[in-house]
Amino acid sequence: MNHFAELPPLVGVIVGVLVVLGAALALLGSVGLLRLSTFYERIHPPTMGTTLGLGLILLASMLTFSTLESRPVIHEIVIAVFVVVTTPVTYMLLVRAAIHREQPRRDDGAIDAGGRNE
Amino acid sequence: MTGSFVVGALVVAQVLLALAMACALVRLLRGPRAQDRVLALDAMYVDAILLLLTFGMREATTVYFEAALVIGVLGFVSTAALAKFLLRGEVIE
Numbered sequence: 076m077n078h079f080a081e082l083p084p085l086v087g088v089i090v091g092v093l094v095v096l097g098a099a100l101a102l103l104g105s106v107g108l109l110r111l112s113t114f115y116e117r118i119h120p121p122t123m124g125t126t127l128g129l130g131l132i133l134l135a136s137m138l139t140f141s142t143l144e145s146r147p148v149i150h151e152i153v154i155a156v157f158v159v160v161t162t163p164v165t166y167m168l169l170v171r172a173a174i175h176r177e178q179p180r181r182d183d184g185a186i187d188a189g190g191r192n193e
Numbered sequence: 194m195t196g197s198f199v200v201g202a203l204v205v206a207q208v209l210l211a212l213a214m215a216c217a218l219v220r221l222l223r224g225p226r227a228q229d230r231v232l233a234l235d236a237m238y239v240d241a242i243l244l245l246l247t248f249g250m251r252e253a254t255t256v257y258f259e260a261a262l263v264i265g266v267l268g269f270v271s272t273a274a275l276a277k278f279l280l281r282g283e284v285i286e
Binding site: 077078079080081082083084087088090091092094095097098099101102104105106108109114117118121124125128129132133135136139140143150151153154157158161162164165166168169171172173175176 | 228232
């Protein structure tokens with residue numbers, strides 16, 4: 076009935092397993108984000124979803140469309156490269172912001188000009 | 194048979210991703226500090242990208258792929274801008 080019926084059984088099984096594994100990793104990352112107690116611990120778990128979780132689901136998507144259209148469909152790599160490159164940048168910025176915000180304030184109430192490394 | 198297996202797997206994955214977004218949403222609402230909320234927003238948009246990709250696989254269309262790409266780009270820009278704001282108190286100096 077649906078378009079997945081045209082997939083060979085082996086490809087169908089691989090796609091199903093990859094999709095569920097990727098989604099489970101993303102869920103694990105979000106549960107870690109919810110459960111861990113400090114900010115510096117919490118920043119670690121979401122990266123599971125952004126690297127391996129995204130990679131597995133994109134692999135399943137590439138496999139599905141390549142098999143259905145009988146040609147290599149690899150434009151999903153754009154998302155993978157973009158997210159994998161940008162996530163460390165944003166998280167490092169966030170950690171620097173967190174470190175800056177947790178510094179003690181000066182006597183006049185202004186935030187001490189720390190966090191500037193130059 | 195293969196078709197119903199793949200659709201079932203996609204439905205399970207979508208439920209898991211919706212739960213992941215719900216967890217991130219709870220963290221977004223609870224805080225406790227601004228950087229926790231920004232981190233939760235970042236995790237939420239990555240989960241949204243994954244959810245859109247599974248929708249695209251179910252419908253066999255690339256429209257969702259383009260939406261996922263736009264969310265990825267805008268999510269990076271917004272998280273970077275929010276982190277810059279937390280660091281300096283202004284985005285563009």
